[in-house]
Amino acid sequence: VQNSFVLVVVVLTALAFDFTNGFHDTANALAPTIATGALRPKTAVAVSGILNLAGAFLSLKVAATIASSIVVPDLVTLPVIFGGLAGAIVWNVTTWFFKIPSSSSHALIGGVIGAMLAHAGFHAVLWRGIVSSVAVPGVSAPLVALVVAALATMLVRRATKNVEPKSSSLGMRVGQIGSSSLLSLAHGTNDAQKTMGVVTLALIANHSISPTSSTPTWVIVVCAAAISIGTFFGGWRIIRTMGHGVTTLAPNQGFAAQVASSAVILSSSHFGLPLSTTYVATGSIVGAGVAAPPHRVRWHLLGRVATAWIVTLPIAALCGAAAFAAQSVMGIDGGVVVVGLVVALYCAVIFVISRRSAVTAGNVNEPWEPLAKVEESVAMTSAA
């Protein structure tokens, strides 16, 4: 049964998700670059936004839709896609509010699983696919990135030991800008296409296009624009956590972390096991942090981040299931509108509350409490 009205609402919801995906992931490509001052915050997000846009057009081979490996494709309906997107948006906005880097892809997968469970039950979900495309990459991505970034940090520190910081800063800056740019391009290619895939799936589910047809050009254009605008909006809250919260990065550490992230992301996408950018970027920053003096990262903060990673899928699934159930109770046309408005209202409220402790381009680089604070206070007490 075709339903153009619901299709329009689903496409708008998909673009809203794409937008949250953009600002949520800005930190992955830019946090070290901004934190070490290689680029000014606003310049960085502008460059990254443009490169995300370019990246979305770079490879026109839209990846197999994210949904096809986690749920039975034939059972996908418009309300399932809508519920999945709504759940993912709610979780993305919530984690952004709490300044936590979390995977937008996993939020979307969770949302779709939840909506599908509510729609068709247990058998409609491909559990093996979830383990191999969510759990395995989720655990391995940060570890691989950590190892590469730690070794890279040791190498760059050793190699530039006798070079004055003033002379080495150019190389570190250019290196960070270059790797940020590559990451932004890759993000545009991978993540914008994720939404393109979802919109295409919605068009197929609505029988607006045939299952074999390729993604319409307008879908590519609007998805590319949405993720680019989201990136330009700047997820300052998450950039602050990753750039300053996890550890304090010197330019050479930032450089090593950025290169490690690019290397892992590009290799993983090349070998057909795409690793989540968020996990890779976080792992790289931790690796760069532990490999250089004072060899410290804020484990309590990382504990919160890891907890968020673990609950991303179940909570997004709950939200997705709730969104699906609510719209099905109210009837499809009214249901998607009401649920859509509730999600929009939730986002607006979160945004207004976030203004009280707003993180902006102006204060994103303010110093975090010093890493060695605990030791200092211990030393002071023992001295007294």
Place this chain on the structure above:
Amino acid sequence: VSATSLDATPLVKWSALGQILLFSLLSGIGIVGLVSLGTFTLARARDRTTGSMSRYVNVVAVVLCVAGTLSVVGWGLYLISHKS
């Protein structure tokens, strides 16, 4: 992708993970090594106390490092635009 075809695929693609680790290490360490070496030689090339021949060698080394880095970046761009 049907449920049955998924059942046939292993839960953990160890070979893909291994390749990712190997390639990330090679390319990541390679780039960092090239940029570090370029930075080091650039500093020496700028050093006025170094002899002119040695400075010439250093400038060549800087150019080679930059060229090497750019070629790895070009390879990265190729991977992005021809992703599997």
